Amino acid sequence: MGTSQHARERSLPEQATLSVNNIGGIDETEVSFEQGITILSGRNATNRTSLLQGIMAALGSDQASLKADSKEGQAVLEFGEETYQQTLHRRNGTIVTEGDPYLDDPEIADLFAFLLESNEARQAVARGDDLRDLIMRPVDTEAIKAEIQQLEQRKKQIDSQLDELDDLENQLPDLEAKRTRLIDEINELRDELETAEDELEAANTDVETRREERSELEEKFDELRETRSELERVRNRIETERESIEALEDEREDVEATLEELQAGGEADLGRLEAKIDTLQAEKDELNEEISQLQRTIQFNEQLLEDPGDFLGGGEGSNEEPVTDQLLPDSDSDTVTCWTCGSSVATDQIETTLEQLRSVYEERLDERSEINDELEKNRAMRNEIEENRSEHQQATRRLESIDDEIERRRDRIEDLTDDREAFTEEITELEAEIDDLETDDSEDILEQHREVNQLEFEIERKESKRDDVEDKITSIEERLDDREGLQERREKTTEELADLRTRIDQIEDSAVEAFNEHMESLLEILEYSNLDRIWIDQTTRDVREGRRKVTKSSFDLKIVRSTEEGAAYEDSISHLSESEREVTGLVFALAGYLVHDVYETVPFMLLDSLEAIDSERIATVVEYFESYAPYLTVALLDEDAQALEDEHDTVTNI
Known part of the structure; x- marks a missing residue:
């Protein structure tokens, strides 16, 4: 590496x-x-x-x-x-x-590059803390979760579009069969029409004498045929509108069922959660400041013990040796002169204070970890409420849209029904007029005219239906052309989701692998007696986040020693020598340094x-x-x- x-x-x-x-x-x-x-x-x-x-x-x-x-x-x-x-x-x-x-942000460097005695990674190992939270701290898990939610929503939309295309494709065989059937029926009607026209032509033996009478009748027949065509178109439109209303009513039932599953509102809960999150964040900020101050105080006191002279203003190269001699203790003394008041303080008192400060420091770290856990749970609950509310709002808007559309189509049916009744009355009047014009001599030829007109009307109606079916087939085939692009988008979205869902796992696995690899290499080189192996065992546990149970990883430090007789046994971090513990802490920090590519920044x-x-x-x-x-x-x-x-x-x- x-x-x-x-x-x-x-x-x-x-x-x-x-x-x-x-x-x-x-x-x-x-x-x-x-x-x-x-x-x-x-x-x-x-x-x-x-x-x-x-x-x-x-x-x-x-x-x-x-x-x-x-x-x-x-x-x-x-x-x-x-x-x-x-x-x-x-x-x-x-x-x-x-x-x-x-x-710009020193957090990752403080954790894994600046490995002084108070370094948090080294101290976490020494205390036997769960190392997983520390190694994952630089990872913005909330941003990853938000991105996962966006991609899941996008995938859901694509899946819905693909399902719709599947439904459309399943309609194609029936539509193509219907088109074939209509074409066959049109061809049969055209054959019948050709025969009827031949018979009509043969019956027109006295063209000149019947021309005027036939002209008026033909005019009425043409008008009757056109009116019947209009009536059929109106009926088809009424049927189409009713089918659309049925489909909308089915969709409304689905949306209403979805609304029953979703809980509306949640504003009060959301407000309480936001307030709690703000409170927890404020507590965390205060703890961060207190931890920082404690760390500085600990470092200051450690420096005071290490070199009291540095805090008396003498410094290296100072010419005020007599003042320094008066204030500094003898080399064999067990006291240190306080730089603020000039009184002598026993070093063991400072060491006791240091131990107390370190204890408080560790307690504050534990408190911050607990607050972090509580923050994650509350943010998860907030996200769930917001997602639920968003889905409820979308379903409510869709239900309103469906109701509006059903109302519009019902109004249209009423208008079309009025048109249908008007055309029906007009047809009745035309048929009465034609009956008045018919005579016994012309009855046969007029009947043949009716037959021809009826066949022409039937052919026109069938052709209209065939055209509608062909339009639907063409529209479906055009929609199906989008499938390949949708499938590519779905595949890409699925890959991105898989990468995001496993990114945290990958970082955890890499950290464990890096620690175990370098720990094994160093232990082999350093040759600690009876210390066979130190490694991180990655385990999982179920915890609650809001209303859901989630699985979280835990890093457990494992130690194996061997007796003089060669028998292996498991030991704990508290039994490591100070040297062994320091090496282990450094290797853990190195693992974080490598996993987060700290060397790049x-x-x-x-x-x-x-x-x-x-x-x-x-x-x-x-x-x-x-x-x-x-x-x-x-x-x-x-x-x-x-x-x-x-x-x-x-x-x-x-």
């Missing part, structure tokens, strides 16, 4: 220069870094951690602490042709930041507080991490740095 090589392919600058003022215990310093490993070597209280905080500040983190006797501090990073900076201000007892740092990885690991193993871990971070900066004690400093850049003067 040569991510460092990937970073170099993106042409990162070969060198970075950092300037720091009044951060941690640093008055002022400037340090340059080359790509690869940079070791910050020194004894305790030599501002190594403070320099790492300076890098974090310039990159955008708000986890850096301001020098205790300063109101303002700054970190500036010159990186290639670009310059990034962030300023820290002390206002009303809190630290605020401003500037133009490297990162954050060129620096920072390591600190590795004293619990022996020197040789520190060297092994650091060189292992080098493969994955373009710039790897490590704070080490002098004795631990000796195993590395001959081969890598080393900074001793900060």
